[in-house]
Amino acid sequence: MNKKYFYLLAGFLILISPILVLADGGMHIWPPTVYLDQSAQNAIVAWNGEEEVLILSADIESSDTATVLRMVALPSNPSEIEEGSFDSFEKLVAIMNQKIEAMREFISGGGEKAAANEPSGIEITFQQIIGAHDVTVVKVDNLDDFLDWIKDFASKKGFPEKQISSDFKVGISNYLKRDIKYFVFDVIEAGKKKESIKPLIYRFKNSYLYYPLLISGISEISESKAYINLFLVAKKEINLVSPNFYYYGIEKYEFYNYNITLTKEELKEVSDEVASLFEDDVRVTKIDAYSKLIDLKKDLMLFPSLLWDENLMLGSRGEKVKSLQKMLINEGVWDSEVEATGYFGPITKAALIKFQERYRVDILRPLNLEKGTGYFGPKSRAYLNRISLSSEL
Helix, strand or coil: CCCCCCCCCEECCCCCCCCCCCCCCCCCCCCCCCCCCCCEEEEEEEECCCEEEEEEEEEECCCCCEEEEEEEEECCCCCEEEECCCHHHHHHHHHHHHHHHHHHHHHCCCCCCCCCCCCCCEEEEEEEEECCEEEEEEEECCHHHHHHHHHHHHHHCCCCCCCCCHHHHHHHHHHHHCCCCEEEEEEEEECCCCEEEEEEEEEEECCCEEECCHHHHCCCCCCCEEEEEEEEEEECCEECCCCCHHHHCCCEEEECCCCEEECHHHHHHHCHHHHCCCCCCEEEEEEEEEEEHHHCCCCEEECEHHHHCCCECCCCECHHHHHHHHHHHHHCCCCCCCCCCCECCHHHHHHHHHHHHHCHHHHCHHHCCCCCCCCECHHHHHHHHHCCEEECC
16 A cells, blocks of 8 residues: 655644544533543643643544654653553543543432754754654754754655745744743554554653744644643642633633542552652542634743732843743734843833733723733732632642
8 A cells, every 4th residue: 555645843742633623612610521532632631839740642543554743742852652551541531431420429319862963053852763653852942943953854754845834833932932932743653444543651851831823824734623631740739720721722622610629549540650750649639621623822821820920010020921821822812023032122012911901801991990010919910810820838
């Protein structure tokens, strides 16, 4: 059989062909069960405040045998990449469903390095074949060098030459401005039949809980639709409040409005890698979303709410300013080629004004204002707190 090659600059966990199924939107406090859609993006996102483990899986299918290139954008160089098991997802679903049933009974009264000669703005930090995955991690410091490297990488893999879209260039620039400079290239073989590819596990340093969505929206198959099933795992004292997925460009989503507590031993049943992040019990919640990939304009970036505990203005400096800048860049209101620097200057003020006016109902109108001020004060902070991770301690 002749093999047809596809060169897909695709976000991870996305399907080759569009999914033409519908999903019910809204929020359900007590869903019948937690489910796992095996024709979707499935991810376990575990964060302990300093490090994150992503377990990423997908089913893929093609109209013919094909070679598929998937990309993952990471905020730091992964210290570990290894093959995982789909059993991690199924075990987590089983444990959560068991605990949900117990909660129902209680409420109802029932009881209790690599290649050389790369462009100067490029550094390959990892190359290895892991199971069915041919994985390369590249650190990017220059957009133009990266685009040239991609063309060379594709040529070496035998992919036909394709034009890189302007949306892709803008999206990668967005990542670089937010200091997200590590990109994983995962080459896999796709057959005619739908098949489950064993997940890859990535471990990396990060100061916020992160799940890349934008990389899917700028891919070649951005017209596809997909379910996105996320399991968020964090320390027990972290309140996993619902991220407003309308804020992320997703119109249909379900947030299971409860946090399930898992013990360290239960977490080990799910994944030793995830369990190694934590010393004590954790909280787990489930988010289901359904979206056309092209509508994914931002990444999921859940910052600790402590970052928004002080007012910021022209002349302010520091990591809190830099986090604010990353949020504004992710939001798409940053009209500059300058990256996040940690200095609150005119560029930051202009972007903040646009952000305030975009969400004027929550930020400006309580102050009887219609135009943004560019001052990061109590109302702006309160709005960000609603889409951030808060602590009960």
